[in-house]
Amino acid sequence: MKKMLIIAMACYGLSARAQVDGSRNFIYLYSDSVIYAEQVRLRPDIMGGWQLRADSRVVPLRGVKFFNNRNGFFANTRKTSILGETSFSERIVEGKINLFQEVVYDDSWYDRRYAYPGKFDQSINVSMYYNKGYSDLKRVNYRNLSADMADHAASMDFLKAYRRSLNTRNLLYTAGGASLVASLVSFVITGTKGGESSEEFFNRPPGSINHKSPNFVPSLALLGIGGGFSIAGFFVHRKASLNLENAVDTYNR
Template sequence: MKKLILTALVGYALAVPALAQDSKNFLYLFSDSIIYAQKVQLRPDFSGYWQFRADSRRVPISQVKFFNNEDGFFANTRRFSLAGESQFSERIVAGKINLFQERPYDPEAFHRPYHYGMERDRLQIAALSMYYNKGFGDLKRVRYRNLMKDMADHPQSMQFLKDYRKSSQLSKIISVTAGAAIIAGVATLLTGGYSESSFTNSSILMGGGIVLATGGYLIHLSGKKNIEKAITNYNK
């Protein structure tokens, strides 16, 4: 019995440092090294350039691949930027596959006091660009072909991906039709000499184009949810 208790105590003593380390905030660098800290902040330096502060240590943002702090877990998406600018997108699904949504990290917005009952997430509009990875691997764009390769071993996730592809294709068709209707409406107005009939026909075409464009956008948003469902089911 004493040996059993002693073994348990030793196991607990060995586990505590690991648990404490996991609970800390950290910077994961492109060099694959990790800087643990009690507090990780993104702050401007004296020149006005952004840098990370991991306790007393200062780290250029260009060196940071991922970071975790009280606001969440974020990934650097600079390789997807034409200018190579470092921006950090938030992880919205964690697991065997991590899903990130493009919403540039703004520490001021995360700590801004609420006003008029608005929640923090309503203060920023999320973009449609989404990325994913496994572990601390490089980010990939959320694309049908990419995910099909990484989820080939999970039938249910594959079905959600197929649903996403269908809605994406439908959205593109509707968007192209909407653009054609709007262009036709403008052309009708210009060629009709701004007469009453041309104005009426143009309004109908342009109005229909706007309705179609809105519908295509909503279908696109709905399709995006299937991506999250596919990843969530894969992570179960």
């Protein structure tokens, strides 16, 4: 009976700890505890770094998982960084899948809004992060999202289309790059060997025309082909981004 009571109390503590009042300003720690405050502010300290304040209390940044204030909801990206650096991203899409965009700090305007300007005005891309609920952030990529969206067939269809578009884009960019390199090499070779030599130039009578002008048509053709592949790759990339957006939007409905 005593063990059952202890287990029940532990379960209650976990559930109470997991319930967060999103209408208030708060700091959510990696320990899953929550600190509520009238004001939560990210401000520069005297050492040139940053500190997070819950009213008058300074909260160490490395222990902060999320914080919510009048400017928005922010997540610590420390665990996704190779060097373990503390940085914050703003939640720009809220739902079953939350999307986060990196925030750029500027200590000359810290008392104003420090979220990136204009809110969410760009397509979803691999520089972003996501999570579910209050779980750890993950990078936006096919591997991560396919694991977290496996329970939603419609979203997986868009995600698979996203991967196919990425593969096509990579092929087009590779072909375009190879064509552009070949064009450059062709220009150099043609310009070096296709025209008259320096001896022929100096021995040519004044006013005479050089009939041995280099033929740059093949080089220009390769340049055009490379440009065409690159442009096609750009549009396929746009299509891939749209499929990624549709995957997230469909999952969040």
